[in-house]
Amino acid sequence: MEHMDARTAIGLGAASGPARIAGPGEAIGPDEAALAGRNHGLPLEALRYDITPPGLHYVLTHYDIPPGDSHAWRLTVGGLVEEPLSLDVAALRSFPTVTHRVTMECAGNGRGLLDPRPVSQPWLDGGVGTADWTGVPLHILLAVAGVRPGAAEVVFTGADHGVERGVEQDYQRSLPMAAAMAGDPEVLVAYAMNGSPLPPQHGYPLRLIVPGWYGMASVKWLRAIEVSAVPFEGYHQASSYVFRRSEDDPGTPLTRIRPRALMVPPGFPDFMSRTRVVRSGPVFLTGRAWSGHAPVASVEISSDDGRTWHEADLDAPGRHHWAWRSWRTVWTAAPGLHTLGVRATDTHGNTQPLRPEWNTGGYGNNAVQRVPVVCLDE
Amino acid sequence: MEHMDARTAIGLGAASGPARIAGPGEAIGPDEAALAGRNHGLPLEALRYDITPPGLHYVLTHYDIPPGDSHAWRLTVGGLVEEPLSLDVAALRSFPTVTHRVTMECAGNGRGLLDPRPVSQPWLDGGVGTADWTGVPLHILLAVAGVRPGAAEVVFTGADHGVERGVEQDYQRSLPMAAAMAGDPEVLVAYAMNGSPLPPQHGYPLRLIVPGWYGMASVKWLRAIEVSAVPFEGYHQASSYVFRRSEDDPGTPLTRIRPRALMVPPGFPDFMSRTRVVRSGPVFLTGRAWSGHAPVASVEISSDDGRTWHEADLDAPGRHHWAWRSWRTVWTAAPGLHTLGVRATDTHGNTQPLRPEWNTGGYGNNAVQRVPVVCLDE
Structure with missing residues (x-):
């Protein structure tokens, strides 16, 4: 049996563990x-x-x-x-x-x-x-x-x-x-x-x-x-x-940024759940879209958690090729619970999945944003 | 039995729940x-x-x-x-x-x-x-x-x-x-x-x-x-x-701010655990201390998780009565695991507890900061 030093050396391992996936x-x-x-x-x-x-x-x-x-x-x-x-x-x-x-x-x-x-x-x-x-x-x-x-x-x-x-x-x-x-x-x-x-x-x-x-x-x-x-x-x-x-x-x-669109969440939030609250009628929706691969070609909106989509108005490309662009549309809210979503597609055909593509480091998840909204019955 | 409207009204409760304590x-x-x-x-x-x-x-x-x-x-x-x-x-x-x-x-x-x-x-x-x-x-x-x-x-x-x-x-x-x-x-x-x-x-x-x-x-x-x-x-x-x-x-x-001291964590961090790493020898410690009740009277340091304390040097009070003050001291690090702490006491005798005072909203927890440090054996 080899001799072991009674004094255990303390090294970086005492501060730093391996990468880990949550259970x-x-x-x-x-x-x-x-x-x-x-x-x-x-x-x-x-x-x-x-x-x-x-x-x-x-x-x-x-x-x-x-x-x-x-x-x-x-x-x-x-x-x-x-x-x-x-x-x-x-x-x-x-x-x-x-x-x-x-x-x-x-x-x-x-x-x-x-x-x-x-x-x-x-x-x-x-x-x-x-x-x-x-x-x-x-x-x-x-x-x-x-x-x-x-x-x-x-x-x-x-x-x-x-x-x-x-x-x-x-x-x-x-x-x-x-x-x-x-x-x-x-x-x-x-x-x-x-x-x-x-x-x-x-x-x-x-x-x-x-x-x-x-x-x-x-x-x-x-x-x-x-x-x-x-x-x-x-x-x-x-x-x-x-x-x-x-x-x-x-x-x-990882290199270039995958396409993504995000919206300014409409209405006002609940502090804790961050669920949005709107009143029925036309709701103006706006946000930004970008891709590090190619110019954004289209932005689409869903108000039924990704089942159906319609195209939003997208700003014309400007001189800032590597900056986000604005988009906007109007959604007519009816009383009830809704899940809004928005997705960008670039001119190379890159788009956003509805569900994330899993990887060990948790990188590049450009799955469609989901925005839960309560439209009040009043 | 009373008549119930088949259409359930949707209200703010769909977005907003009561306060909750984690299990x-x-x-x-x-x-x-x-x-x-x-x-x-x-x-x-x-x-x-x-x-x-x-x-x-x-x-x-x-x-x-x-x-x-x-x-x-x-x-x-x-x-x-x-x-x-x-x-x-x-x-x-x-x-x-x-x-x-x-x-x-x-x-x-x-x-x-x-x-x-x-x-x-x-x-x-x-x-x-x-x-x-x-x-x-x-x-x-x-x-x-x-x-x-x-x-x-x-x-x-x-x-x-x-x-x-x-x-x-x-x-x-x-x-x-x-x-x-x-x-x-x-x-x-x-x-x-x-x-x-x-x-x-x-x-x-x-x-x-x-x-x-x-x-x-x-x-x-x-x-x-x-x-x-x-x-x-x-x-x-x-x-x-x-x-x-x-x-x-x-x-x-809640009204005025309870006393608190915090330190700039010494050495360098591990990305994930945020545990600090230092090498043995003198380690300069510095930070800030404040109280909304009265001027800070003293700042003390512990390198043994609050068992013993020694006084740090505290800046003289300046003209900014409602701003934090600097403090500093030197700690001689020896190889091993240490937990540093710092506490402030104000001239009204208000100080910081070692363990938090629990309350339902989670307010005013000025318990002593705990900074885990690994001193390397090299």
């Missing part, structure tokens, strides 16, 4: 409640704003919000480049800048509606928001640094540090060279949101913005950009943010 | 998750900021955030007054204004830690924030309108409308005349937060600010102020926001 009927636990208390979604009535005001745009922070000192901050550009860069915020802002209006959605939006539920941030519908992001196109920074032959990917490192499923890490993600260098969607190193410096929770002082992709790609508190000859295999690239039907499925990495 | 071991349900997804607490690392940046200050909205049009908005001052007022935002801003730095805490902060848990917004520790609020002292508006003899209370009505436990209502609260007319704490009709117009979720364009009181008193989206000869008996005055040990306890209304 049948298992309700939300204290760990999920702690995440839900820190992070927040868009209150759906805020779909009324073209640009989501600060504090209403969804936020998902993996670890702590780092204390960002914009004077001391340095962004490095290195790896497989001719001339590595180290830029302070002022130096970054001296490059040509652009502003893009972008609808960003959390890859886990809708996770809390899956059954069984992967245990993580228990989003319902609200993990979304739209902002004007101002910054320097990534392809300009890469051109200045000079990408050398053999480059396969660009790896982005944030200043947020923590442990996840036993792995201590800074938050890191990569993009293939083609996506990093693209002109549309154009990836930005952003320093402003809606014309003001980034709020701390949105990446102050610098973050990546990848229009059309789920939010995990838009690395916050960006401190390093590294051009690499090999595919990045870090935790948030290879372990998380992958669609897997089961634990042994090699899976498909 | 033994009952985890958080979809209704609580919906509230937790809309509302959010202060991520505790944001205790580092004297003034909480927009989007990090806690938010609790009962119904929907109303669409506030600052041009069309009118605030009326009426009831038992000589000369009723109807003010637009510009007219309000023509009165003398002041700025007060105020720490605001939700009355339900800590509810999610009660056992059994009253079913509502499942706050853990984060229902708090500090802001600079600019506005017109309420006593000036009341003096201009001229309070008539016999006034007992002032009733405040917000534009947020919904149903709660079966009652359809605008959000309304009252203050006794003495509190409404006081010079310290001075109640404000505020139009700015941290020097900018109020964000929608914080009451745009106008809200009440009652320094030192739990947040329910600071009515958002304020549209009417009415001086009344009789005590207000509305839902949010007489039914909710009352400490009751049981349903038949007449109870005590």
Whole structure:
């Protein structure tokens, strides 16, 4: 029998367990409640704003919000480049800048509606928001640094540090060279949101913005950009943010946002059930629709829980290709209980399912929103 | 046997149930998750900021955030007054204004830690924030309108409308005349937060600010102020926001904020468990402390789950009587599992219990924060 040290070493496992799927009927636990208390979604009535005001745009922070000192901050550009860069915020802002209006959605939006539920941030519908992001196109920074032959990917490192499923890490993600260098969607190193410096929770002082992709790609508190000859295999690239039907499925990495439409819930709510109350007669319905794959082609409404549908009026496409579009219609409410729904279809034919497509991480659930409404008998 | 109409009338009860206490071991349900997804607490690392940046200050909205049009908005001052007022935002801003730095805490902060848990917004520790609020002292508006003899209370009505436990209502609260007319704490009709117009979720364009009181008193989206000869008996005055040990306890209304200290959790977190990880040696601990009853007199720290305590260094009181104060100390971490705690005591001798004081609404739980920490063996 081998000698065992009486003193048991204490390691990261004491803080960090493996990924877990909730048991049948298992309700939300204290760990999920702690995440839900820190992070927040868009209150759906805020779909009324073209640009989501600060504090209403969804936020998902993996670890702590780092204390960002914009004077001391340095962004490095290195790896497989001719001339590595180290830029302070002022130096970054001296490059040509652009502003893009972008609808960003959390890859886990809708996770809390899956059954069984992967245990993580228990989003319902609200993990979304739209902002004007101002910054320097990534392809300009890469051109200045000079990408050398053999480059396969660009790896982005944030200043947020923590442990996840036993792995201590800074938050890191990569993009293939083609996506990093693209002109549309154009990836930005952003320093402003809606014309003001980034709020701390949105990446102050610098973050990546990848229009059309789920939010995990838009690395916050960006401190390093590294051009690499090999595919990045870090935790948030290879372990998380992958669609897997089961634990042994090699899976498909998450990239672009699936189509979704959401409505401003009509009438007024009950505080606790969030069920909506309307009075009979015409009820104006409006909301937003988006897709990271292609322009939205149509938005349809159902007032009978998805059995029948009719088309809503959709705003003409504008100059903001990667932002949500408005839609509107009128529903004639009759006394009783109703379940409203709305679904978007894009020009590539991608649409929304009535029931979620289950996966182990609880990602990309774009099943049709269900809005229970009581129409009063008066 | 009486005749029954075959057609059953549908009323608010179809949307709205009675208050409920969770069963033994009952985890958080979809209704609580919906509230937790809309509302959010202060991520505790944001205790580092004297003034909480927009989007990090806690938010609790009962119904929907109303669409506030600052041009069309009118605030009326009426009831038992000589000369009723109807003010637009510009007219309000023509009165003398002041700025007060105020720490605001939700009355339900800590509810999610009660056992059994009253079913509502499942706050853990984060229902708090500090802001600079600019506005017109309420006593000036009341003096201009001229309070008539016999006034007992002032009733405040917000534009947020919904149903709660079966009652359809605008959000309304009252203050006794003495509190409404006081010079310290001075109640404000505020139009700015941290020097900018109020964000929608914080009451745009106008809200009440009652320094030192739990947040329910600071009515958002304020549209009417009415001086009344009789005590207000509305839902949010007489039914909710009352400490009751049981349903038949007449109870005590909530007013001022109980003392509390919170720490910036040290080291770095595990994503899912939120357990903190540190390495052995000196660990700097810091945070904030406040009380709505009296100045904070001392802050103490425990590293053994409340068995022993030592005093932290507390900032001298400044000119912001109703804002939190900083504290700091150093803890020498040794490998193993630890539970840190911090408690505040005010100059009136009010302090924090180790275990919560249970009440049916889950209000005012200022039990000591518990921060599990793993100190690694390396």
